[in-house]
Amino acid sequence: MKRRHLLGLAATAAMTLAALPAAAADPVRIGYTMARTGLFAAAAPSQEQAYTLWQEQVNARGGLNVAGEMRPVEFVSYDDESDPAKSAQLYERLITSDNVDLLIAPWGTPHHLNLAGVAETYGFPVVGNTAASVAIREVAPGNIWFPTSAIPDRIGPELAAMLSEAGVGSVSIIANVLPFGQENLGFLTPALEAAGIEIRMSENYPPDISDMTPLITQIKAAGADAVIALTYPADAFLYAGQARELGVEAKLQFMLIGPTIDAFHKAFGPAADGIVTLAHWSPEQAAWPRAKPFFDAYVARWGQAPDYLDSALAYMSLEILEQAVAKAGLDRDALREAIATGTFDTINGEVRFDGVQNAVTPTAFVQRQGDKMQLVWPAAIATAPLTMR
Amino acid sequence: MLDSLLSAQLLFAAAVLGSIYALVGLGLNLVYGTMRLLNIAHGDILMIGAFSAYWWFTLTGLSPLIALPLVAAIGAGLGLALYFGLFRRQLAQGLPPAAIEARSLLLFFGVSVVLQNVVAFFFSSTPRAYRHLDEVVRIGDLAMTGNRIAALVVAVTLLAGMLVFLNRSLFGIEIRALIQHREAARVVGINVDRVQMVAIALGFAAAAIAGALLSMTEQTSPFMGFRFTIAAFVVIILGGLGNIRGGIIAGMLLAVIEIYAVTIFSAEARSILIYGAFVAALLIRPQGLIGFGKRG
Helix, strand or coil: CHHHHHHHHHHHHHHHHHHCCHHHCCCEEEEEEECCCCCCCCCCHHHHHHHHHHHHHHHHCCCEEECCEEECEEEEEEECCCCHHHHHHHHHHHHHCCCCCEEECCCCHHHHHHHHHHHHHHCCCEECCCCCCHHHHHCCCCCEEECCCCCHHHHHHHHHHHHHHCCCCEEEEEEECCHHHHHHHHHHHHHHHHCCCEEEEEEEECCCCCCCHHHHHHHHHHCCCEEEEECCHHHHHHHHHHHHHHCCCCCEEEECCCCCCHHHHHHHHHHHCCCEEECCCCCCCCCCCCHHHHHHHHHHHHCCCCCCCHHHHHHHHHHHHHHHHHHHCCCHHHHHHHHHHCEEEECCEEEEEECCEECCCCCCEEEEECCEEEEEECCCCCCCCCCCC | CHHHHCCHHHHHHHHHHHHHHHHHHHHHHHHHHHHCCCCCCHHHHHHHHHHHHHHHHHHHCCCCCCCHHHHHHHHHHHHHHHHHHHHHHHHHCCCCHHHHHHHHHHHHHHHHHHHHHHHHHHHCCCCECCCCCCCEEEECCEEEEHHHHHHHHHHHHHHHHHHHHHHHCHHHHHHHHHHHCHHHHHHCCCCHHHHHHHHHHHHHHHHHHHHHHHHCCCCECCCCCHHHHHHHHHHHHHHCCCCHHHHHHHHHHHHHHHHHHHHHCCHHHHHHHHHHHHHHHHHHCCCCCCCCCCCC
């Protein structure tokens, strides 16, 4: 009696499984690590929120197209505690122990450089995103690609060209001593000199600076046409608040990282108007039809605007991966070939790679104008002219 | 250069920064002085205060200054919860100060990690900010943002109030007695348990209020506290561990070094000068720059 009962249950279970629809295909498991704690924890959510949004969107439209088969997306993720070495170990675990189907990127340049080694060792193709350093060009091409165009040796000359065209004759520079600030300073200084723009002052400051009154007093005394503040997010708030308090009257203020963060606008509102910063994406660019829907979906999902650099780059990297997987499936060799040779339609327009780099997207700058961030440089993708005070 | 050094602008900047350093240091000093607890989660209590003020403003639209009693109560409540949950029994065991310091260091390290991650879990690590009292007030050449004036006024008022409380009230004198000599305080009939409770509540409340004040001028994130923990330790070691008045003066001194040294030398020299002064103070006057080697 008991045995018959068990057999009946087994038969019912088998019929139920057979009757499940095709949507119950095995999920595509995508692995990544994220700096959820530690030094970079405040910067990383703008990237991970873009990941989550993409996952929800893909699953809502029936799954990821894997060479014609629709499969749900499942994330396998770990906190790397902002430690690049730990991140690399976890990526090895994702490959060898968790057996993920795909990998997506962690936050920040050092993590990407470590991931590049893992990707190369295991021959696992990864589309990077939030890495921005000339060091990415030292990475062996083949298994990792970088969609960013915000690379210091391009930023310097482009910024000098924009200032020159705007009639800026002199600048004051302050720079965070952290690597991205100094790397940019290294390329910017000769570019400004070559453009004939006088550097009235150039001062470095430590990342834990608590008050910028002395620096801003010097900036005011120098009286240059423009101020270039090579900031990180925390000191961007400090600079913007105190520059406003002390009444910096430069025609133009450029800040490296910070003004694209949603909290920056909440902190300064109209006072942030006119500030120029680094970003190569904007929802205002009508030539990129995916841009505005991404912006709207992000705001609807997270109640805040995406970061114009990190969120946009994170989403772009997923769009590239999605389109490559649709074409090549999950076979790593086929996927590598698809990413390396393909042309992709992203929220930032067309992207294709030359070696490890994005060969299409230009290095660009955005300016807060009213409640919008407009692309103001270069002219090819500008959505509004640069405005000066 | 001389014009810059004599400017009211630098004086204002040093006063704002110094009063915040002093307030943050005061909280740490009360907790260390009375109980020998090394609270390396002190900056995280400040972070809780900043988040409380942020949510108050975001949800009610009312000034975070109105919410300061609430913020202080949250800080004090957290302090009391930790006191009763983690430290009261240990303190009652009569362990030597070195043992209490070592244990509290480890326990507060755990508290720090938990607080940061709980806040990150519920509110995410995304930086947050809001605009409040951000109008610029100009008096001659001096420009001051309303929220920085408010931070200065609140911090100085609290510091002055605390000094009066510690020097004039019976309970304040009991706190100082406990700081000066724990066993003697017990012998003369001071209710040590009650004084410890009040000290931790006041210390955590001071940190939470400092956080609320900073939330008006800085971004708020779950991991913002660490640099204030470091600043608070520099302040209380410079001023003399457990020396409340010394700590307040050291907070001001630290800000003066930071503002004026950057003006005279360069911003790059900031950390070298601050930590150089710190190391020099430890070598020359390990009991603290201010006072005579006795706490109180």
